[in-house]
Amino acid sequence: MNTELFTRNSKALATAAALSLALAGCASAPLAPPGAAEARTKLTRLQSDPNLAERAPAALKDAETAVRTAEQPLSKADAELGAHRVYIADRTVEIAMARASTRYAEDQRAKLGDERDRARLDARTKEADAARSDATIARNDADAARASADAARDSADAANRDADDLQRQIDALQAEATDRGLVLTLGDVLFATGKSDVKVGATSNLNKLVTFLNKYPDRSVQIEGHTDNVGSEDSNQGLSQRRAESVKAYLVQQGIAGSRLTAVGMGENQPLAGNESQSGRQQNRRVVAVIENPAPASASVE
Amino acid sequence: MLTPSRTHHGLRLTGAAGLAGVILLAGACASPPPVPTRSLDAARTAVTTAEKADAGRFAAAELAAAREKLAQADSAVTGENMLAAERLAEQARVEAELASARTDAAKAMAVNADMRKGNDVLRDEMQRTGEQR
Numbered sequence: 001m002n003t004e005l006f007t008r009n010s011k012a013l014a015t016a017a018a019l020s021l022a023l024a025g026c027a028s029a030p031l032a033p034p035g036a037a038e039a040r041t042k043l044t045r046l047q048s049d050p051n052l053a054e055r056a057p058a059a060l061k062d063a064e065t066a067v068r069t070a071e072q073p074l075s076k077a078d079a080e081l082g083a084h085r086v087y088i089a090d091r092t093v094e095i096a097m098a099r100a101s102t103r104y105a106e107d108q109r110a111k112l113g114d115e116r117d118r119a120r121l122d123a124r125t126k127e128a129d130a131a132r133s134d135a136t137i138a139r140n141d142a143d144a145a146r147a148s149a150d151a152a153r154d155s156a157d158a159a160n161r162d163a164d165d166l167q168r169q170i171d172a173l174q175a176e177a178t179d180r181g182l183v184l185t186l187g188d189v190l191f192a193t194g195k196s197d198v199k200v201g202a203t204s205n206l207n208k209l210v211t212f213l214n215k216y217p218d219r220s221v222q223i224e225g226h227t228d229n230v231g232s233e234d235s236n237q238g239l240s241q242r243r244a245e246s247v248k249a250y251l252v253q254q255g256i257a258g259s260r261l262t263a264v265g266m267g268e269n270q271p272l273a274g275n276e277s278q279s280g281r282q283q284n285r286r287v288v289a290v291i292e293n294p295a296p297a298s299a300s301v302e
Numbered sequence: 303m304l305t306p307s308r309t310h311h312g313l314r315l316t317g318a319a320g321l322a323g324v325i326l327l328a329g330a331c332a333s334p335p336p337v338p339t340r341s342l343d344a345a346r347t348a349v350t351t352a353e354k355a356d357a358g359r360f361a362a363a364e365l366a367a368a369r370e371k372l373a374q375a376d377s378a379v380t381g382e383n384m385l386a387a388e389r390l391a392e393q394a395r396v397e398a399e400l401a402s403a404r405t406d407a408a409k410a411m412a413v414n415a416d417m418r419k420g421n422d423v424l425r426d427e428m429q430r431t432g433e434q435r
Contacts, residue, residue, distance in 0.1 A: 098403035
């Protein structure tokens with residue numbers, strides 16, 4: 001209705017202007033008032049803005065009308081009217097711009113709402129996926145824990161079996177567990193006095209040792225020869241060495257790798273008993289096999 | 303005030319025909335232009351609407367300009383400059399309408415900015431959740 005008012009007014013004014021032009025023919029040619037061109041430029045910019053042009057048709061129509069009114073040529077005498085029209089036109093264009101911006105923001109809002117819904121949906125999907133994968137991970141963890149418990153039990157069982165086995169073997173050897181390893185004392189029954197070769201038929205103790213070494217191939221053995229004090233110390237040293245070598249040779253003959261075996265002559269200096277009696281000397285004449293404990297690195301099962 | 307006494311005078315001196323002529327004459331020459339009531343009312347309504355829309359917060363300059371123009375229009379009425387009063391009332395109205403329009407736009411954009419921020423937060427949160435996995 002304001003527009004109508006404007007239109008009516010402007011028509012009347014235009015008529016009046018034309019009339020005054022006709023009456024006062026000598027006056028300078030009337031021009032569009034200053035500022036009208038700027039209002040037109042502003043309106044044109046709004047009309048060509050792809051985001052705004054279509055969004056406030058009524059307000060834009062009002063703006064177009066106001067600008068057209070402002071553009072009407074007026075004589076200098078009507079400068080105030082011109083300024084008024086330009087003011088109205090400028091404000092009307094600004095109103096159209098604001099209305100279109102509002103509408104644009106409202107249209108964007110629908111998009112933002114969709115975006116938000118999508119984001120929420122994504123978040124929920126992700127949450128569900130995460131929960132699902134958490135459950136899977138938990139299940140896998142539980143499975144793994146169970147499996148490793150089983151494995152631990154198995155290996156503990158195996159270790160127990162192994163330990164039991166070892167104990168049986170040690171018992172069979174009648175060996176003594178010491179810090180150096182298993183100490184197996186082979187009595188002098190292996191050798192005739194002054195002889196170093198192993199007596200035939202006296203090998204049952206040695207064969208138990210072979211069995212043991214075959215079962216535990218990671219263990220090596222130090223074979224120590226000892227004598228009584230009969231004879232010179234030098235000859236006893238040599239004899240003890242030869243007896244130790246002799247036992248080593250027998251073991252190698254039975255298939256034990258020589259690299260696992262060390263033969264050492266200890267001579268007469270480590271007696272177990274006094275050399276005064278026959279029985280004491282007999283105890284002192286001996287070969288001792290020290291079965292070393294396996295190296296810690298290879299001891300996978302404690 | 304003037305017209306009835308003249309009328310009374312005219313009635314006594316010249317009768318009905320004379321009366322009509324005098325009224326016509328008085329109307330054409332002596333009566334001032336009417337107060338632009340419609341324009342002033344429209345301006346006042348527009349200012350009130352803008353105030354109610356909280357233009358004081360979102361378009362304070364425009365609202366202040368509208369009030370100023372309206373005050374000037376009222377002054378012009380007092381000064382019996384009705385042409386100026388009408389123009390100022392018109393200007394006050396468009397200024398107040400602009401204040402309302404810009405307030406609406408500012409509110410709409412604020413809502414969108416909030417939504418955008420909310421969406422960003424949501425997306426960020428998702429990103430973080432994704433990275434934690």
